Amino acid sequence: MIIVNPTGCLEVTTTIYPYTSWGVPYIHVAFENAGAVASGIEAAIKALNKNGLLKRNTRVIAIAGDGGTYDIGLQALSGMLERGHGVLYVLYDNEAYMNTGIQRSGGTPKFAKTTTMPAGTVIRGKIQKKKDIMSIVMAHHIPYAATANVAYPPIDLVNKVRKALSYLEEGPAFIHVLAPCPPGWGGFPDEKMIEIARLATETGYFPLYEWDRDRLIINPPSDMYMDKRLRKPLREFVKAQSRWSHVTDEEIKELEKDIEDFLNYLWRLSIGSGVPTPYA
Amino acid sequence: MSLITIEPRIKRGGIIRDRVAITSNYAAAYAAKDVEVDVVAAYPITPQTPAVEKVAEFIANGELSAEYIPVESEHSALSALIGASAAGARTFTATSSQGLFYMFELLYIASGLRLPIVMALATRAASAPICIHGDYQDLAAVRDSGGWIVMIASSAQEVYDSIIMAYRIAEDSRVLLPVMVSYDGFLMSHTTEPVELYDLDAIRRFAPKKIDRPILDSRRPITMGVMAVPDWYYEIKYQVIDAMHNSMGVIKEVHDEFNKTFGRNYRLIEEYRIDDADYVVITYGGIWGNTKRAVDIARKNGIKAGALKLRLFRPFPTDDLVRIVEGVRAIAVIDRAVSQEHQ
Numbered sequence: 001m002i003i004v005n006p007t008g009c010l011e012v013t014t015t016i017y018p019y020t021s022w023g024v025p026y027i028h029v030a031f032e033n034a035g036a037v038a039s040g041i042e043a044a045i046k047a048l049n050k051n052g053l054l055k056r057n058t059r060v061i062a063i064a065g066d067g068g069t070y071d072i073g074l075q076a077l078s079g080m081l082e083r084g085h086g087v088l089y090v091l092y093d094n095e096a097y098m099n100t101g102i103q104r105s106g107g108t109p110k111f112a113k114t115t116t117m118p119a120g121t122v123i124r125g126k127i128q129k130k131k132d133i134m135s136i137v138m139a140h141h142i143p144y145a146a147t148a149n150v151a152y153p154p155i156d157l158v159n160k161v162r163k164a165l166s167y168l169e170e171g172p173a174f175i176h177v178l179a180p181c182p183p184g185w186g187g188f189p190d191e192k193m194i195e196i197a198r199l200a201t202e203t204g205y206f207p208l209y210e211w212d213r214d215r216l217i218i219n220p221p222s223d224m225y226m227d228k229r230l231r232k233p234l235r236e237f238v239k240a241q242s243r244w245s246h247v248t249d250e251e252i253k254e255l256e257k258d259i260e261d262f263l264n265y266l267w268r269l270s271i272g273s274g275v276p277t278p279y280a
Numbered sequence: 281m282s283l284i285t286i287e288p289r290i291k292r293g294g295i296i297r298d299r300v301a302i303t304s305n306y307a308a309a310y311a312a313k314d315v316e317v318d319v320v321a322a323y324p325i326t327p328q329t330p331a332v333e334k335v336a337e338f339i340a341n342g343e344l345s346a347e348y349i350p351v352e353s354e355h356s357a358l359s360a361l362i363g364a365s366a367a368g369a370r371t372f373t374a375t376s377s378q379g380l381f382y383m384f385e386l387l388y389i390a391s392g393l394r395l396p397i398v399m400a401l402a403t404r405a406a407s408a409p410i411c412i413h414g415d416y417q418d419l420a421a422v423r424d425s426g427g428w429i430v431m432i433a434s435s436a437q438e439v440y441d442s443i444i445m446a447y448r449i450a451e452d453s454r455v456l457l458p459v460m461v462s463y464d465g466f467l468m469s470h471t472t473e474p475v476e477l478y479d480l481d482a483i484r485r486f487a488p489k490k491i492d493r494p495i496l497d498s499r500r501p502i503t504m505g506v507m508a509v510p511d512w513y514y515e516i517k518y519q520v521i522d523a524m525h526n527s528m529g530v531i532k533e534v535h536d537e538f539n540k541t542f543g544r545n546y547r548l549i550e551e552y553r554i555d556d557a558d559y560v561v562i563t564y565g566g567i568w569g570n571t572k573r574a575v576d577i578a579r580k581n582g583i584k585a586g587a588l589k590l591r592l593f594r595p596f597p598t599d600d601l602v603r604i605v606e607g608v609r610a611i612a613v614i615d616r617a618v619s620q621e622h623q
């Protein structure tokens with residue numbers, strides 16, 4: 001296994017010379033090019049095996065933040081997916097540029113305040129919706145893409161990584177992992193991070209699903225949360241975090257409406273791709 | 281453009297496999313093929329494009345066993361080669377002006393990571409206004425960009441030879457730095473000249489493929505591209521400066537061996553009628569031939585003229601240059617890279 005990690009919190013906290021947290025080969029190159037660096041490594045492994053210079057059966061995994069994926073790294077990611085490199089790309093989404101001090105990214109949700117879109121008297125934090133990165137990735141028709149949440153690691157996340165790795169012979173795989181950043185989201189102690197992450201799925205804010213060879217499967221427990229009555233109120237998730245502390249009840253309703261629309265869209269995709277309804 | 285064989289099978293001690301009529305772009309492509317690169321990542325830009333098209337054709341025809349990554353930008357071209365080189369592959373790309381500018385931040389990273397990447401640069405004017413024709417503003421912009429060895433060729437033969445030498449220099453354990461081999465856009469990139477191609481075994485012996493540098497290998501994990509506080513940053517960058525310094529001697533060594541093996545006469549600075557010269561023209565690139573002609577004409581008119589050609593631009597061969605021009609009455613410099621703040 002070789003890890004590619006663009007600039008961001010994960011990189012700066014794990015590679016401070018002369019120490020390293022990585023027990024596997026690891027490379028950081030720049031902020032916007034994880035997809036391209038991973039493509040090059042994958043191609044090198046193929047060529048070296050073919051030319052007999054180095055025989056290795058090594059898998060390439062890119063681990064990139066939301067800034068490095070939704071925004072500055074989108075082009076390199078798209079190129080990698082379109083060219084079909086057998087790389088697993090893991091997006092750890094903490095919903096802002098955390099490394100540089102909580103600036104807005106394309107992955108920042110609506111109304112959340114960041115240092116570049118603060119909640120002022122005129123502008124209420126981020127004006128725009130969170131970018132639907134999964135749909136962008138799925139539009140490349142790669143063999144496998146999935147969402148996951150750090151609050152559901154033992155079965156869901158681990159299985160998805162395993163499955164993704166098993167698809168790399170066919171082409172790229174992508175896993176979008178929600179990873180709360182306690183200082184960036186604010187308002188809760190570090191030890192509550194997993195609880196907050198779980199609420200994201202329980203409220204329907206971050207549904208778990210898989211795109212498996214052009215079939216969209218809504219995974220448990222999100223399949224259950226397709227029924228609005230079974231979801232927790234979004235308020236519990238939003239009001240636990242200071243990035244949304246300024247948000248009004250009206251604005252929470254608006255967020256709820258966006259979630260409802262998005263889950264309906266997922267539902268249609270799932271049914272439309274021939275997946276049987278998870279519950280009747 | 282098809283390949284025209286001028287005089288097939290000319291042999292010089294069996295070292296020449298063919299004498300062909302090709303452009304400098306194709307000469308770059310032939311060199312990349314003949315040193316058997318493993319990974320090529322490139323993006324089209326005039327006047328470089330035919331170089332990588334030719335490499336793609338070699339791969340498509342099975343003449344070169346390499347992976348060609350048709351990246352979506354030059355930024356990704358160099359990024360992909362950084363990844364590939366870090367994983368142990370011999371790598372090649374080519375670009376021009378806007379493409380080189382788009383790679384800029386990665387130039388520093390490639391040398392900081394000590395990766396022996398080789399790049400051909402068909403030089404071109406800098407936008408705006410957009411202009412595809414040849415000057416050397418792109419090359420001048422990388423004058424200080426962090427640890428690339430830069431050579432400037434004056435003929436298609438020199439392009440071919442320099443790229444073969446570039447791999448030897450870049451991969452030398454005393455150097456481990458990326459190398460750029462440049463040549464005039466259009467004037468050379470698109471001009472057909474005779475080029476002698478060498479015996480492949482002789483090239484293999486001269487620039488053997490081996491992996492004897494730290495790479496990303498699952499059996500011996502290392503961390504590359506670390507975060508360094510200023511104390512360490514200084515140490516690590518100083519090693520790049522040292523390597524750049526050491527490269528001068530290595531380049532001379534490689535020139536000597538190349539000259540001996542392939543019957544050439546490369547030096548850091550090429551001299552023409554310099555011994556008793558009062559006036560010296562210093563230049564580089566494709567106008568070297570014209571410059572020598574101008575010297576001949578001046579000599580005919582009773583002017584003791586001579587000329588120098590810079591083959592190596594980075595590291596800059598200051599000592600050699602100063603020694604050669606010592607005592608001349610005047611020097612004229614033909615520099616084809618305008619600096620916007622000077623007249």
Ligand SMILES: Cc1ncc(C[n+]2csc(CCOP(=O)(O)OP(=O)(O)O)c2C)c(N)n1
Nearest residue numbers: 007008009031065066067068096097098099
């Ligand atoms: C070309 C470039 N622009 C800007 C930066 C500064 N920068 C470094 S990390 C970062 C944000 C990273 O955000 P994200 O990818 O979300 O990762 P996180 O730090 O949140 O984990 C920025 C803007 C950079 N290193 N390179």
Ligand SMILES: [Mg+2]
Nearest residue numbers: 065066096098
């Ligand atoms: Mg982030």
